Amino acid sequence: MNAEPTIVLQAVEATKQYKMGNIIVEALRGTNLSVHKGEFVAVMGPSGSGKSTLLHLLGGLDTPSSGEIYLAGQPLSRLNDRKLTLLRLRKVGFIFQFYNLLPTQTALENVALPLLIDGKRMRQQRPWVGSMMERVGLSDRINHRPDQLSGGQQQRVAIARAFITKPEIVLADEPTGNLDSKSGIAVLELLKQACQELTATIVMVTHEARAASFAHRIVFLKDGLIVSSLSNAGEKISMDKITTEINRLENN
Ligand SMILES: Nc1ncnc2c1ncn2[C@@H]1O[C@H](COP(=O)(O)OP(=O)(O)OP(=O)(O)O)[C@@H](O)[C@H]1O
Ligand SMILES: [Mg+2]
Secondary structure, X not given: OXXXXXXXXXXXEEEEEEEEOOEEEEEEEXXXXXXXXXXXXXXXXXOOOOHHHHHHXXXXXXXXXXXXXXXXXXXXXXXXXXXXXXXXHHHEEEEOOOOOOOOOOOHHHHXXXXXXXXXXXXXXXXXXXXXXXXXXXXXXXXXXXXXXXXXXXXXXXXXXXXXXXXXXXXXXXXXXXXXXXXXXXXXXXXXXXXXXXXXXXXXXXXXXXXXXXXXXXXXXXXXXXXXXXXXXXXOOOOHHHHHHHHHHHHHO
């Protein structure tokens, strides 16, 4: 038996430079990160430290300038566009701060979308999509369009959509950033529960110590590098420890 936990997501010496005319912005400067199956990792750090860039690289939404990303065992630089798109569709769920729902589609249709894009039929998928709506507490809102839902409800639709393909990996960029604290906690509990019940691996960018405290591990980015981390040893990572680390990074 192999006791080593499986690594499902990995950045190896990943760098990202953005060119703006003559100016080069070093968004990531050789980042290494390995995430295990079923792990819930939070990414924190000051504004502009490269958190979203890292998340986009990890999900294959953007490519590193150098280094490699391994997603579900596949080195992304070796995949052509079609293979990368399929891998993303089937293995990765994305959750964004502003939900990114299709405004003309109902909640149910938004949640089903990744399955329909993958050629599956609504008629066959309807029971599974319905059960996911129930899981996020929106059984009575399936025919509402996004503009008829509250922010917290829209984010729950986005969570259901992210998990609908039973992805190995869910990447979330500030999923609670636009929510009040009660809806934020509900969203985090849902994420953690989905992570456990669907054995998904989660990487979540957040500014909030409370949100990060739900994670198994927090990595801290500064100026494009992971500079420190905190792990939960059986209990929640304490908010005090998190805020202390954030303050230390911001003042150094
Ligand atoms: N498309 C782009 N073109 C040029 N520069 C970019 C681009 N995207 C990000 N950057 C720069 O790269 C750096 C890292 O950006 P990134 O969005 O990853 O930061 P972040 O940690 O997510 O910040 P925030 O907490 O404000 O969301 C910043 O200096 C930013 O200005
Ligand atoms: Mg960001």
